[in-house]
Amino acid sequence: MRKLFLLLFALFSGIGLRAQNPFRITFGPYLQNVTADGATVIWGTSSDALSWVEVAPDDGNHFYAEERPQFFETVLGKRTVGRLHTVRVTGLAPATAYRYRVCSKEVTEQSPYLVRYGQTICSDVYRRKPYCFRTPDARQRTVSFVMVNDVHEDSDMLASLLxxxxxxxxxxxxxxxxxxxxMSGEQQLVDGFLAKSTELFAAEIPFFFARGNHETRGLFSDRYLDYFPTSTGEPYYSFRAGPVxxxxxxxxxxxxxxxxxxxxxxxxDRYRAEQAEWIRRTVASEEFRSAPFRVAVIHVPPAGSTWHGTLELRRHFVPxxxxxxIDVMLCGHLHKHRYIPAGEEECDFPVLVNAKGHALDVQATEQEMVLKIRDTEKRPVKEIVLKAGERR
Incomplete structure (x- = not known):
C-alpha cells in the first residue's frame, strides 16, 4: 500500500508541476550565419525537447499549403535532445526569401530503449505571418548594417538604438x-539582449558578434560558441557581404x-599570437584582396590606450x-567616441571607436562607404565617407 501511495504521489506531483510550468519556448528564435545556401536558427525551451525548423519559400502560398521540409540538429547520425536548439537549414538558393517556423516536442522520458514525448509547440504561422529571412546574393553591390557595442545588459538602451x-x-x-x-548563465544572455534583439529584429535579420572582453568572463563563457556559432568554430571569423x-x-x-x-x-597572449597567423592567411585570400572595401571589426581597439591588451593587439595584429x-577598423570598449585617423598610433588605417549609447549606421557601395554615428535620440554625432581605392 505504501509503495502504491508513493507511486501515485509521484505521478500526480509530476502532473501538477508540469501544469504549473507548461512547456514553452523560452527565447528566440534568432538567426546566425545566414549564407547564400543556408541559415542557422537558435532558440531555447523550458525542458528537454526534440526540435526542428520547417522552411517554405516566400511564394505567396500559405505556409500550410503543403508539408514543409524539416531540418533537425544532429550529432553523429542522431537527432539531438536538449533545451538549446541550434538547427542548420541547408540547400537554400541565393538571393531568395524564405519563411520558417520552429517546432519543439517535449521529451518527458529518455532511456536507451524508450523515449516518451509530451506536448509539441511551434511558432505561430496561422494567426500571424511566419518568420521570414532572405539569403544573400554574391552579386549584390551594396550592403547596409548597424553596429552597437558596450550595451552591458541595458535592453532599454538597445531598443532605443535599434x-x-x-x-x-x-x-x-x-x-x-x-x-x-x-557570462554567468543563459538567462543573463536572454535578459541582457537576446530577448530584446529577437523582439526587434533577430528572428528575421541576422546579427554578427565580435566577442568583447566581458564575454570572456564568467563560468558560462566557455559556452559562447553554443549561442553565437561562427564559420570557423572560433570567435574570430571572416565573411564577404556585397562590396565589403x-x-x-x-x-x-x-x-x-x-x-x-x-x-x-x-x-x-598565446591566443592572440595564434589568431595573428589566421589573420595573415585570411588577408592573403583572393576574396579579401578583390573586395572594394576591407573592414576589420574588433571590440578592443589597438590604439587609444597603453593597457596590455591594446599593446598586444598593436604588436600582433596591426603589422x-x-x-x-584595411580601409577602416570598427571598435568599442572605451565607452566614448574616438576617431583615430590613419597614420597615428602605428595604424595605417583609420580606427573608429563607437561609444556606449551610440549606433553606427553603415552603407557601402562599390564606390564609397558612408559611416554615420547617432545617439539614442537619433541625433547625428559624426559622419565619415570613405572612397574605394584610397587605402594606403
Whole structure:
C-alpha cells in the first residue's frame, strides 16, 4: 500500500508541476550565419525537447499549403535532445526569401530503449505571418548594417538604438562586444539582449558578434560558441557581404594574463599570437584582396590606450593589417567616441571607436562607404565617407 501511495504521489506531483510550468519556448528564435545556401536558427525551451525548423519559400502560398521540409540538429547520425536548439537549414538558393517556423516536442522520458514525448509547440504561422529571412546574393553591390557595442545588459538602451532596424534598411546587425557584464548563465544572455534583439529584429535579420572582453568572463563563457556559432568554430571569423570583406577578430582580455582578476585562468597572449597567423592567411585570400572595401571589426581597439591588451593587439595584429590595406577598423570598449585617423598610433588605417549609447549606421557601395554615428535620440554625432581605392 505504501509503495502504491508513493507511486501515485509521484505521478500526480509530476502532473501538477508540469501544469504549473507548461512547456514553452523560452527565447528566440534568432538567426546566425545566414549564407547564400543556408541559415542557422537558435532558440531555447523550458525542458528537454526534440526540435526542428520547417522552411517554405516566400511564394505567396500559405505556409500550410503543403508539408514543409524539416531540418533537425544532429550529432553523429542522431537527432539531438536538449533545451538549446541550434538547427542548420541547408540547400537554400541565393538571393531568395524564405519563411520558417520552429517546432519543439517535449521529451518527458529518455532511456536507451524508450523515449516518451509530451506536448509539441511551434511558432505561430496561422494567426500571424511566419518568420521570414532572405539569403544573400554574391552579386549584390551594396550592403547596409548597424553596429552597437558596450550595451552591458541595458535592453532599454538597445531598443532605443535599434528600434528602427528593418529588412528594408539593414542587411544585418553587428554586436561589437560587451553586450553583457559577464557570462554567468543563459538567462543573463536572454535578459541582457537576446530577448530584446529577437523582439526587434533577430528572428528575421541576422546579427554578427565580435566577442568583447566581458564575454570572456564568467563560468558560462566557455559556452559562447553554443549561442553565437561562427564559420570557423572560433570567435574570430571572416565573411564577404556585397562590396565589403569583413574580418572579425577577438582581442581577448585587456590586462596581462597574470592579473589577479583572472585567477590564473587567462591564456590570451598565446591566443592572440595564434589568431595573428589566421589573420595573415585570411588577408592573403583572393576574396579579401578583390573586395572594394576591407573592414576589420574588433571590440578592443589597438590604439587609444597603453593597457596590455591594446599593446598586444598593436604588436600582433596591426603589422599584418597595415600590409593588407584595411580601409577602416570598427571598435568599442572605451565607452566614448574616438576617431583615430590613419597614420597615428602605428595604424595605417583609420580606427573608429563607437561609444556606449551610440549606433553606427553603415552603407557601402562599390564606390564609397558612408559611416554615420547617432545617439539614442537619433541625433547625428559624426559622419565619415570613405572612397574605394584610397587605402594606403
Amino acid at each position: 528600434g528602427d532596424v528593418n529588412k528594408e534598411n539593414c542587411d544585418f546587425v553587428f554586436f561589437n562586444g560587451d553586450m553583457v557584464n559577464n 570583406f569583413f574580418i572579425v577578430m577577438d582581442g581577448g582580455e585587456d590586462k596581462p594574463d597574470s592579473d589577479i582578476e583572472y585567477y590564473g585562468l587567462a591564456d590570451f 599584418v593589417l597595415n600590409e593588407a590595406g
